[in-house]
Amino acid sequence: MTTVTEAGPAAPAGPAHPLDQRRPLGDRSFQILALACGLLVLVILVLIAVSTSQQASSWFTTEGWGIFKNNWNPAANTYGALAFIYGTAITAIIALIMAVPVSVGIALLLTEVVPYRWSRPIVYVVDLLAVVPSVVWGLWGILVFAPWLNTIYAHIGSAVTGIWVLGPLFGPPTSGASFFTCGIILAFMITPIVTSLSREVIATVPAIDKEGAYALGATRLEMIRGAVWPHSQGGVVGAVLLGMGRAMGETIAAALVIGSSPAITSHLFAPGYNMPAVIANEFGEAFGLQRAALMGIGVLLFVITIIVNVIARGVVERSARRKRGT
Amino acid sequence: MAAVTGQQNVDLREPKGWRRTSNRIVTVLMVLAFVLVIIPLGFVLVTVVAKGISIISVTFLTSQIPPNVAPADVGGIWPAILGTLEIVGLATLMAVPLGILGAIYLNEYGGRGPLGVLIGFMSDVMTGVPSIIMGLFIFSIWVLHFGYSGFAGALALGCLMLPIVIRSTYEMLRLVPNSLREGSYALGATKARVTLTVVLPAAIGGIVSGALLAVARAAGETAPLIFTILGGLTLATNPNVFSGATTALPLLIFSNASSPYVGAQARGWGAALTLIVICFVLMIAARLVTARFARYSR
Amino acid sequence: MEQSEQESVTGRQVPESATRQDVPLPEPAALQAREAAAQQEAWGSGEHVFDVKNTSVYYGSFRAVTDVSLAIYEHEITAFIGPSGCGKTTVLRSLNRMNDLVVGARVEGDVRYRGAPLYGKDVSPIAVRRRIGMVFQKPNPFPKSIYDNIAYGPRINGQHNKKKLDEIVERSLRQAALWDEVKDRLNKSGLGLSGGQAQRLCIARTLAVEPDVVLMDEPCSALDPIATGAIEDLMQEIKSKYTIVIVTHNMQQATRVSDRTAFYSVLVNPTSDTRTGVLVEYAPTAQLFEDPQDDRTKAYVTGRMG
Numbered sequence: 001m002t003t004v005t006e007a008g009p010a011a012p013a014g015p016a017h018p019l020d021q022r023r024p025l026g027d028r029s030f031q032i033l034a035l036a037c038g039l040l041v042l043v044i045l046v047l048i049a050v051s052t053s054q055q056a057s058s059w060f061t062t063e064g065w066g067i068f069k070n071n072w073n074p075a076a077n078t079y080g081a082l083a084f085i086y087g088t089a090i091t092a093i094i095a096l097i098m099a100v101p102v103s104v105g106i107a108l109l110l111t112e113v114v115p116y117r118w119s120r121p122i123v124y125v126v127d128l129l130a131v132v133p134s135v136v137w138g139l140w141g142i143l144v145f146a147p148w149l150n151t152i153y154a155h156i157g158s159a160v161t162g163i164w165v166l167g168p169l170f171g172p173p174t175s176g177a178s179f180f181t182c183g184i185i186l187a188f189m190i191t192p193i194v195t196s197l198s199r200e201v202i203a204t205v206p207a208i209d210k211e212g213a214y215a216l217g218a219t220r221l222e223m224i225r226g227a228v229w230p231h232s233q234g235g236v237v238g239a240v241l242l243g244m245g246r247a248m249g250e251t252i253a254a255a256l257v258i259g260s261s262p263a264i265t266s267h268l269f270a271p272g273y274n275m276p277a278v279i280a281n282e283f284g285e286a287f288g289l290q291r292a293a294l295m296g297i298g299v300l301l302f303v304i305t306i307i308v309n310v311i312a313r314g315v316v317e318r319s320a321r322r323k324r325g326t
Numbered sequence: 327m328a329a330v331t332g333q334q335n336v337d338l339r340e341p342k343g344w345r346r347t348s349n350r351i352v353t354v355l356m357v358l359a360f361v362l363v364i365i366p367l368g369f370v371l372v373t374v375v376a377k378g379i380s381i382i383s384v385t386f387l388t389s390q391i392p393p394n395v396a397p398a399d400v401g402g403i404w405p406a407i408l409g410t411l412e413i414v415g416l417a418t419l420m421a422v423p424l425g426i427l428g429a430i431y432l433n434e435y436g437g438r439g440p441l442g443v444l445i446g447f448m449s450d451v452m453t454g455v456p457s458i459i460m461g462l463f464i465f466s467i468w469v470l471h472f473g474y475s476g477f478a479g480a481l482a483l484g485c486l487m488l489p490i491v492i493r494s495t496y497e498m499l500r501l502v503p504n505s506l507r508e509g510s511y512a513l514g515a516t517k518a519r520v521t522l523t524v525v526l527p528a529a530i531g532g533i534v535s536g537a538l539l540a541v542a543r544a545a546g547e548t549a550p551l552i553f554t555i556l557g558g559l560t561l562a563t564n565p566n567v568f569s570g571a572t573t574a575l576p577l578l579i580f581s582n583a584s585s586p587y588v589g590a591q592a593r594g595w596g597a598a599l600t601l602i603v604i605c606f607v608l609m610i611a612a613r614l615v616t617a618r619f620a621r622y623s624r
Numbered sequence: 625m626e627q628s629e630q631e632s633v634t635g636r637q638v639p640e641s642a643t644r645q646d647v648p649l650p651e652p653a654a655l656q657a658r659e660a661a662a663q664q665e666a667w668g669s670g671e672h673v674f675d676v677k678n679t680s681v682y683y684g685s686f687r688a689v690t691d692v693s694l695a696i697y698e699h700e701i702t703a704f705i706g707p708s709g710c711g712k713t714t715v716l717r718s719l720n721r722m723n724d725l726v727v728g729a730r731v732e733g734d735v736r737y738r739g740a741p742l743y744g745k746d747v748s749p750i751a752v753r754r755r756i757g758m759v760f761q762k763p764n765p766f767p768k769s770i771y772d773n774i775a776y777g778p779r780i781n782g783q784h785n786k787k788k789l790d791e792i793v794e795r796s797l798r799q800a801a802l803w804d805e806v807k808d809r810l811n812k813s814g815l816g817l818s819g820g821q822a823q824r825l826c827i828a829r830t831l832a833v834e835p836d837v838v839l840m841d842e843p844c845s846a847l848d849p850i851a852t853g854a855i856e857d858l859m860q861e862i863k864s865k866y867t868i869v870i871v872t873h874n875m876q877q878a879t880r881v882s883d884r885t886a887f888y889s890v891l892v893n894p895t896s897d898t899r900t901g902v903l904v905e906y907a908p909t910a911q912l913f914e915d916p917q918d919d920r921t922k923a924y925v926t927g928r929m930g
Contacts (some may be wrong), residue, residue, distance in 0.1 A: 026518060030521075036427075037428035037431060108502040109356040125367065131542060131605050139583045145369075216585070229599055249457070251458040276456060295466070298459055305459075306451060308454070509826065511753060512751075513757065516750055544867065
């Protein structure tokens with residue numbers, strides 16, 4: 001078919017260029033599809049912000065800065081949300097105070113103390129904690145845990161009445177379903193995430209630094225203070241912030257055990273309320289301004305958790321980058 | 327501990343005093359931390375199993391939901407089980423492929439450019455958005471126009487699962503060695519083919535495992551469902567997932583938990599046990615998949 | 625000059641792969657004929673598979689290889705040798721546009737494949753790589769079965785007929801001298817093979833698409849001597865059907881297998897303290913090793929062999 005020449009075989013009929021082929025259509029469409037799915041994340045986030053704000057707009061316009069008043073009263077059609085903001089803050093703080101030492105302790109246990117073979121079962125157990133659905137925590141919380149705590153609270157409450165700082169904090173009124181119970185359950189729920197993130201961060205501390213400390217004759221605690229902590233403090237802070245975000249947004253367990261009574265009080269054993277809980281409990285029968293108010297609380301919650309998460313991820317990313325030396 | 331002596335009297339025993347004590351204290355505290363985790367976990371599991379096991383039976387799992395006042399031995403939770411299976415299944419069908427494609431974009435195409443970095447970052451941020459917000463979101467843009475339905479619930483759960491699937495899939499794709507991609511390119515494959523026929527299959531174990539964990543997370547979520555499937559009032563089975571309110575296990579547990587009736591509470595425990603079993607099975611399946619496919623990685 | 629005439633006599637056939645499928649061959653233009661004649665004077669006769677003229681390759685602002693000019697002849701084994709960092713792998717990867725995958729890589733100059741510009745405006749790298757295959761330094765079998773590894777290339781080219789695929793798989797494995805060892809476990813994972821077997825699997829995988837050229841980037845450097853010997857034998861056997869370009873660190877290997885050798889080296893610019901790779905000498909292998917023209921070649925070649 002072809003004659004052979006010096007330059008190369010002659011061409012049969014067809015496109016002139018031997019290597020000519022446009023980029024296949026399928027390849028291009030696949031790239032566009034993948035990009036679209038990536039953009040979906042941004043689109044959803046924007047839609048969330050827009051749609052919920054729109055639903056809540058009547059609350060913002062009616063109440064104005066009154067949204068920060070403590071006067072949530074559907075009967076009187078006033079919807080100041082301060083009590084819920086307070087409750088969210090308090091329960092998150094309680095949860096963090098309890099969960100962070102435990103989580104960091106377990107993370108250090110797994111990376112520094114326990115031989116690798118034993119670490120797997122321990123990690124399994126901690127992950128089991130995460131698999132328990134929040135509604136089950138709430139069910140157990142309200143039907144079993146809270147009644148049991150109630151008796152304990154009552155004892156503590158009567159014991160500290162009138163004492164200088166403890167009285168206002170732990171004195172009566174006490175109730176099984178309260179800020180403190182909610183805080184404890186939130187602590188159970190955020191422990192897995194803070195533990196696993198802290199563990200990841202601590203595990204990236206270069207072995208050289210640790211060995212250097214040991215080689216100087218340091219005890220384990222001294223090694224942790226000197227070699228591990230400086231490297232991982234950024235990451236651990238980030239992990240803690242993420243846990244805080246999770247604690248603030250956790251709805252169902254809070255809705256069941258917080259006591260459902262909007263109140264700004266220092267008494268931690270008293271019933272209270274927080275942002276996600278009131279939305280969950282009151283939305284079903286709400287309409288008009290109340291519904292807009294609940295949506296608005298949702299908007300506030302969204303904004304707060306986005307901010308917390310952005311800061312947290314930024315902190316983790318920055319400490320990782322500093323470690324990599326970039 | 328006798329002193330080990332060399333030529334001079336060198337003391338090689340442990341450091342005394344505060345250094346040793348503080349070290350010991352901290353070790354004890356760390357172990358204590360772990361114990362503090364086991365205790366509540368143990369309590370919850372033991373309670374749920376104890377209270378749930380007595381009510382669980384085949385009849386229970388397949389009967390209709392009775393009114394709350396009904397005693398414990400009447401009725402069951404079938405509509406809730408069906409609801410969970412349908413809604414979570416639908417959410418998985420939507421979120422997993424989209425999530426995998428999103429992760430493919432981040433790892434294989436645009437990950438390093440400014441848009442890719444933004445998408446990756448916001449995807450991680452999105453995993454921290456409370457699930458109740460997803461519920462409010464779908465309520466605003468879907469339920470208000472089309473009413474309550476299992477599909478709306480699936481949309482909300484899907485939004486929840488999407489960033490989780492993206493992150494876990496992305497981590498798995500990153501682990502696929504570049505030499506595999508090069509080998510495929512060298513045979514004249516397009517980028518789409520390289521990704522679909524070599525990279526994805528190489529990472530499939532981790533991807534499936536991550537997806538299973540996302541499913542377990544979605545199965546246990548209640549808040550998104552409150553605003554999208556309505557639950558509560560619906561007692562009869564609604565097999566049509568696209569229209570009409572329906573219920574699901576977490577929602578059933580939620581409403582029964584606040585009920586004063588003993589029967590309702592008992593059914594709540596039964597539903598809780600069922601839900602926990604489902605979540606645990608998914609988690610174990612995820613571990614098994616990871617373990618099995620670890621053999622294929624080099 | 626006479627040596628090359630002899631060598632090219634048998635190489636006058638049009639290779640099967642070129643007429644095999646959809647892709648046609650270039651029009652013989654008068655210009656090309658004139659150029660080819662000029663080339664022939666410079667290099668010797670024989671089919672040119674590649675013509676590289678004054679080509680430099682950049683990674684970003686770093687010039688990895690400067691002003692390379694050479695021709696690769698059909699049905700020969702051409703070896704690229706030289707010290708580390710001299711750009712021989714860079715040049716190799718430019719021949720099948722694998723450098724396209726590196727962000728910031730840029731090829732300047734004229735690279736032609738059978739007369740057609742390899743980096744032309746409408747050229748598809750996919751089509752390029754279907755004709756010009758590559759075997760890598762570290763064996764990289766896919767985590768699929770042995771059968772699926774080999775069948776991968778034909779499948780993405782549209783071949784789905786089971787019987788045809790069976791034939792292709794057997795033929796490729798026989799060409800790679802691997803058939804007898806794996807014929808009973810074709811559906812076992814490709815990852816379970818030893819280093820030498822895995823590399824032969826990768827070669828079989830490359831041959832399965834019946835390319836025109838096989839590029840090899842230090843294919844034996846991760847293998848033991850026995851596996852290396854097997855692969856060198858394989859190269860000699862398939863030479864008559866393919867054109868092979870091999871980058872190697874091992875000079876003895878170059879003398880054992882190659883017909884022609886290109887020696888690259890690093891050029892250091894003392895004022896700006898930059899390094900770049902250059903082609904120093906290119907000649908039939910025996911001539912390059914026994915009677916190197918350039919001092920640098922002499923130093924490299926004798927230094928190692930001493």
